[in-house]
Amino acid sequence: MQSSSALFPVTLHSAELCAGLNEDVYLLKPGNSPDPSVTLAVTRLSHGKGGVPVILLHGSFSNRRFWCSPRGVGLGAMLAREGFDVWIAEMRGHGLSPRNQAYNSNTVADYARYDLPAIAAFVMEQTGGQKPHWIGHSLGGITLAAAIGGEYLSEHEAHSVTLFGAQVSRVYWPLKLPPVAWGSRFVLKRLGMIPGRRLKRGPEDEPLGLALETLRWHQLFGRFGDADKDWWFGLSQAKVPLLAVAGEGDHQDPAWCCRKLAEQYGATPRYFLSLGKSAGFSHNFGHVDMLISKAAQEEVWPLVCHWLREQDSPHSAAQRLD
Numbered sequence: 001m002q003s004s005s006a007l008f009p010v011t012l013h014s015a016e017l018c019a020g021l022n023e024d025v026y027l028l029k030p031g032n033s034p035d036p037s038v039t040l041a042v043t044r045l046s047h048g049k050g051g052v053p054v055i056l057l058h059g060s061f062s063n064r065r066f067w068c069s070p071r072g073v074g075l076g077a078m079l080a081r082e083g084f085d086v087w088i089a090e091m092r093g094h095g096l097s098p099r100n101q102a103y104n105s106n107t108v109a110d111y112a113r114y115d116l117p118a119i120a121a122f123v124m125e126q127t128g129g130q131k132p133h134w135i136g137h138s139l140g141g142i143t144l145a146a147a148i149g150g151e152y153l154s155e156h157e158a159h160s161v162t163l164f165g166a167q168v169s170r171v172y173w174p175l176k177l178p179p180v181a182w183g184s185r186f187v188l189k190r191l192g193m194i195p196g197r198r199l200k201r202g203p204e205d206e207p208l209g210l211a212l213e214t215l216r217w218h219q220l221f222g223r224f225g226d227a228d229k230d231w232w233f234g235l236s237q238a239k240v241p242l243l244a245v246a247g248e249g250d251h252q253d254p255a256w257c258c259r260k261l262a263e264q265y266g267a268t269p270r271y272f273l274s275l276g277k278s279a280g281f282s283h284n285f286g287h288v289d290m291l292i293s294k295a296a297q298e299e300v301w302p303l304v305c306h307w308l309r310e311q312d313s314p315h316s317a318a319q320r321l322d
Contacts, residue, residue, distance in 0.1 A: 005122060005125060005126075006125070007030075007118075007121055007122060007125060008028065008029055008030045008031055008032075008118070009028075009029040009031075010026055010027065010028050010029070010122065011026065011027040011029075012024065012025070012026055013025040013026065013027050013041065013096065018045070018068065018070070018072050018077075019071055019072020019073075019077065020047070020072065020081075021045050021046065021047055021068075021072055021077060021080050021081070022044070022045070022046045022047070023043060023044070023045055023068075024043070024044045024046075025041060025042070025043045025044075025096060026041070026042050026043075026044065026122070027039050027040070027041055027096070027097075028040045028041075028042060028118060028119070028122055030114065030115070030118035032114050032117075032118055033110060033113075033114035033115075034102075035100050035101055035102040037100045037101040037102075038092055038100045038114070038115070039097060039098050039100070040089065040090065040091075040092070040097050040115055040118065040119065041064070041089075041090040041095055041096035041097040042087055042088065042089050042090070042119060042122065042123070043064050043068075043087070043088040043090075043096075044085070044086070044087050044088075044126075045068060045076055045077060045079075045080040045086040045087075045088065046080055046085055046086065047080050047081050047083065048083075050083075050085065051080075051083050051084050051085035052083075052084055052085060052130065052132075052133065052159075052308070053084070053085045053086075053087060053123050053124075053127045053130050053131075053132035053133070054079055054084045054085065054086050054087065054132060054133045054134075054135060054308060055087045055088075055089060055119060055120070055123060055132045055133070055134050055135070056075070056076050056086065056087070056088045056089070056135050056136075056140075057089055057091075057134070057135070057136040057137070057140030057141070057143060057144060058088075058089075058090065058091070058094070058137060058139075058140050059136075059137045059138030059139045059140050059141075059165075060138060060139040060196075060201070060202070060204075060206050060210075061196035061201040061202025061203065061204050061205070061206060062094070062137075062202050062203070062204055063090050063094045063095030063096075063203065063204055064076075064088040064089075064090050064095050064096070065095070065203075066137065066291070066292065067086075067088050068080075068086075068088065074292070075135075075291055075296075075301050075304065076088055078297070078301050078305070079304070079305065079308070082305055084308065085127060087119075087123050087132070089115075089116075089119050091106075091111055091115070091143075092106050092110070092111070092115070092207075093106065093204075093205070093207065094204045095204070103193075103207055104192065104193055104207045104208045104209060105207065105208070105209040106207040106209050106210060107207075107209045107210055107213040107226075108139070108142060108143050108146050108210065108213055109146065109150075109213065109226040110209075111143045111146075111147075112143055112144075112146035112147040112150055112152050112153075112231075113147075113150065113152050113226075116143065116144070116147045116152060116153055117147075117152050117153065117157065120132065120153060120157040120158070121157075124157070131155075131156070131157065131158060131159040132157075132158065132159060133158070133159045133160045133161075133162070133308050134153075134158050134160070134161050134162065135161075135162040135164070135304070136161075136162070136163055136164070136166060137164040137165060137166075137291060138164070138165050138166060138252075138253065138287065139166075139210075140166075141163035141164055141165065141166025142166050142167075142168060144161055144163060144166070145163065145166060145168070145224075145231065145235060145261060146224070146225075146231045148161060148234070148235060148238050148240060149224070149225070149229070149230075149231030149232060149233070149234030149235040149238070150225070150226075150229045150231050150234055151229075151234060151237075153240070154239065154240070155239040155240050158240045159240075159241075160240060160241040160242070160243070160307070160308070160311060161240050161241070161242050161243075162242075162243045162244075162245065162304065162307065162308075163242070163243070163244045163245065163258070163261070163262075164245045164246075164290060164291060165245070165246060165247060165250055165252070165253045165258065165287050165290060166244070166253065166258060166261060167246075167253045167254070167257035167258045167260065167261050168217060168224045168232070168257075168261060169257040169260040169261065170253070170254065170257045171218070178219075178220060184215055185212060185215060188208060188211050188212060188215070189208065189212075191208075192208055193205050193206065193207055193208055194206040194207075194208070194210075194211055232264060235261070235264045235265050235266065236264055236265070236266040237266050238265050238266045238267040239266075239267050240267050241267055241268070241269050241270065241311055242262065242265050242267055242269075242270040242271065243270075243271045243273065243307050243314065243318075244258055244259070244261065244262035244265070244270070244271070244272045244273070245258075245272075245273050245274075245275065245290065245300075246258035246259065246272070246273070246274045246275065247274070247275050247276070247284065247285035247286050247287060247289075247290040248274050248275060248276025248277070248278065248279075248284035248285065249276065249283070249284030249285055249286045250285070250286050250287045250290070251286070251287070252287045253287060255274045255276075258272075258274075259272050259274070262321055263321055265321075268322040269311070269312070269320060269322060270320070270321045270322055271307075271313055271314070271318045271319065271320055271321065272318065272319050272321055273303070273314065273315055273317060273318040273319070274317070275290050275299075275300065279315070279317035280316070280317055281295075281299055282295050282299060283295065285300070303315050
């Protein structure tokens with residue numbers, strides 16, 4: 001079944017009900033990257049017609065079910081029930097997005113440069129030109145930061161950006177030593193793709209290119225960027241409003257690192273919120289339970305909803321950085 005789009009080939013993969021929500025899955029074939037086989041799955045969750053569009057990006061080793069379970073539970077499902085027009089993107093080779101021919105070479109640079117602009121264009125076409133809000137968790141947030149810093153997404157394609165547990169400033173000192181970096185690269189190449197289930201990190205695998213790219217960022221003289229652009233510097237020129245959220249109990253992406261990314265961000269308004277007891281929350285949230293837990297459902301999800309509607313401080317403990 002074909003979907004109506006004047007941009008590029010789009011197939012309506014399925015149209016079902018999920019716990020009272022319309023769940024339509026589209027397969028996009030933008031043809032805008034060096035690998036023409038790339039196909040992206042984007043799921044639309046809605047509770048009727050209309051609504052402000054919100055695009056959700058999952059983290060590493062994950063898929064669309066991070067945002068909406070088969071039983072209709074998740075931040076994405078809540079936002080849809082609150083009247084937002086929710087779109088959940090799945091990165092190359094994740095969930096319903098098939099693995100492209102050059103899957104093992106996929107990188108954040110590919111996602112940011114080619115995939116996010118295509119998703120933005122499609123969502124805006126389907127919603128009458130409305131600028132979407134973007135929410136990314138972990139690697140999804142890093143990809144959003146790369147797209148903003150690389151100027152692949154601008155204020156014309158994004159109403160706001162919300163980053164959960166996203167940072168690039170944590171220092172891994174051994175990787176600054178060239179022999180360690182070379183050895184790590186050798187091991188990664190022997191391992192091939194990074195198996196999520198085998199490593200007990202999540203239901204999805206990650207491509208080798210992503211791991212090698214991350215290694216480049218953290219090695220001696222590395223930077224958050226690609227060969228063409230310095231994304232870290234580009235963030236200082238951002239014009240899209242930002243809410244950066246961290247978990248005080250997040251040991252993978254510590255709060256101070258997430259704050260550093262928020263401080264580099266140049267747009268106004270920009271807010272930073274650390275989820276923990278010191279800010280009045282029930283506990284120090286971790287990397288995953290900041291979005292997937294009963295406590296998150298009660299304490300965090302309503303803050304996101306407020307931010308998307310009001311574009312001001314979602315919580316008394318949120319710090320405005322400008």
